[in-house]
Amino acid sequence: MKVDGQCHCGAITYEAEVEPDTIQVCYCADCQRLSGTAFRANVFAPAEHFRLLTGEPRKYIKTGSSGAKRVHAFCGDCGGPVYSSAVEQPKSYTLRVGALNQRHELGRPRRQIWVKRRLAWVPRIEAAEEIDGQP
Numbered sequence: 001m002k003v004d005g006q007c008h009c010g011a012i013t014y015e016a017e018v019e020p021d022t023i024q025v026c027y028c029a030d031c032q033r034l035s036g037t038a039f040r041a042n043v044f045a046p047a048e049h050f051r052l053l054t055g056e057p058r059k060y061i062k063t064g065s066s067g068a069k070r071v072h073a074f075c076g077d078c079g080g081p082v083y084s085s086a087v088e089q090p091k092s093y094t095l096r097v098g099a100l101n102q103r104h105e106l107g108r109p110r111r112q113i114w115v116k117r118r119l120a121w122v123p124r125i126e127a128a129e130e131i132d133g134q135p
């Protein structure tokens with residue numbers, strides 16, 4: 001389905017194509033730190049349909065515990081997340097479900113990763129595959 005999204009201040013807008021019911025919830029320490037909350041909900045958008053419409057995000061290169069580098073794009077004015085992707089020639093963009101205007105129509109999470117880092121008070125999401133660490 002076609003989706004569009006924006007940062008909080010609206011300077012950065014974008015559109016993409018995503019599959020409904022393919023949300024991935026991540027409980028890893030990086031997602032907790034970068035989102036400021038207990039988990040992050042993502043959906044994957046093939047690069048060929050992802051298009052920035054307005055604005056130019058700032059980019060932070062995150063180095064994970066595995067050594068893998070990811071680009072984290074965000075709004076330099078409001079700090080709102082835009083996407084994460086591979087550093088070189090991304091094949092897909094990982095979009096933040098809460099930033100998409102169609103977030104209520106996107107369906108359910110299909111998978112949860114880094115479940116071993118899930119905070120004890122976070123309820124389990126039934127019917128979404130659980131993976132302890134990085135798939």
Ligand SMILES: [Zn+2]
Nearest residue numbers: 007009075078
């Ligand atoms: Zn903004």
Ligand SMILES: [Zn+2]
Nearest residue numbers: 026027028031
């Ligand atoms: Zn994560």
